[in-house]
Amino acid sequence: MSDDRLFDLKNKWLRVSVGLATAVFVASAAYGFVVSPSLDGTAIGGIWDSICSAAGVPSKRSADQGEVAPYQTSAVVLRASEFRNPPADSVGRGATLAQQCAICHGPTGISRADSPNLAGQYASVIYKQLLDFKSGARVNAVMSPFLKSMTEQDMRDLAAYYAFLPRLPGFHPSDADAAPLIVQSGSPMRGIAPCGSCHGTIENKSGSPWLEGQSATYIRAQLHSFAAGSRTNDVSQQMRTIARQMTEAEISAAAEYYASRPLGSN
Incomplete structure (x- = not known):
C-alpha cells in the first residue's frame, strides 16, 4: 500500500482515526473548560465564564463581583539607613x-518561654x-x-x-558537623536559597531577622506557619514559597542549627 492511499480521505481507517482523535479532543476541552471549573463549588455564569475560570482569565462576572483578598499582606517599606544611629x-x-x-521576651530581651529573643x-x-x-x-x-x-x-x-542590647551569640560546638546544607547551600534544584544568605552567617537581607540563638521551637513553628499559609507577612511570599518546599528534616535541621546552645548558658 502506497503512502498516497494511506492519507487519502477515501481511506476509511484514516477517517475513523481522525474522527476519534477529534472526538477525544472536544470531550477533553469540554471537561477541562466547562465541567471541571463548575465542580469547584463556585457559581458559573455561563460557558464564557467557565472558560475564563479554567484559563485563569478574569471574566466580566468576576470583575463585577470584585476580588476579595483572603488575607492582608505586609505593606512595610524599609530603607537600610532609616534605623541607623537612633537618638x-x-x-x-x-x-x-x-x-x-518582659514577661514573654525577658527583662534583657532574652526569652525563656520560646518567644523570640529580641536583644541585638x-x-x-x-x-x-x-x-x-x-x-x-x-x-x-x-x-x-x-x-x-x-x-x-x-x-x-x-x-x-x-x-x-547585646546580641545573644550562637555557639556551634567544634565537634559538630558544619552548618546543614539547607543553611549554607539551600537547594537550587528546588529554588531554595541558603537560609544564611538572608538570615546571617553568609549575608543579611534588610528586614530578615538574625536567627542565631533563637528557640528551635519558635523557628520550627514559624516555618510551619509559613508553609501552611497561616503566616502571610513575608514580602512577595518569599518565606511561604521556601517553607512549602522544605522537608520536615530540613526544617528541624535549620531550627536546631540556629538554636545551638548560646555562649555563657548553663
Whole structure:
C-alpha cells in the first residue's frame, strides 16, 4: 500500500482515526473548560465564564463581583539607613516600654518561654513585625491586641532599644558537623536559597531577622506557619514559597542549627 492511499480521505481507517482523535479532543476541552471549573463549588455564569475560570482569565462576572483578598499582606517599606544611629532618648523611651514585653521576651530581651529573643535584633526587623501586628498583616493572640494602642514612635523606640542590647551569640560546638546544607547551600534544584544568605552567617537581607540563638521551637513553628499559609507577612511570599518546599528534616535541621546552645548558658 502506497503512502498516497494511506492519507487519502477515501481511506476509511484514516477517517475513523481522525474522527476519534477529534472526538477525544472536544470531550477533553469540554471537561477541562466547562465541567471541571463548575465542580469547584463556585457559581458559573455561563460557558464564557467557565472558560475564563479554567484559563485563569478574569471574566466580566468576576470583575463585577470584585476580588476579595483572603488575607492582608505586609505593606512595610524599609530603607537600610532609616534605623541607623537612633537618638539616645529614643532608646531610653524604648527601655521603659519594653518593661511591658518582659514577661514573654525577658527583662534583657532574652526569652525563656520560646518567644523570640529580641536583644541585638535588627531594629528594622522589630519595627516591621510590630507594624505588621498593628496592621493585621501578622496575627497573634497576644501581640495583636497589644499593638492596638501603640504609636508609630512607640514602635520605633522599642526597635531602637532592643537593637541597642547585646546580641545573644550562637555557639556551634567544634565537634559538630558544619552548618546543614539547607543553611549554607539551600537547594537550587528546588529554588531554595541558603537560609544564611538572608538570615546571617553568609549575608543579611534588610528586614530578615538574625536567627542565631533563637528557640528551635519558635523557628520550627514559624516555618510551619509559613508553609501552611497561616503566616502571610513575608514580602512577595518569599518565606511561604521556601517553607512549602522544605522537608520536615530540613526544617528541624535549620531550627536546631540556629538554636545551638548560646555562649555563657548553663
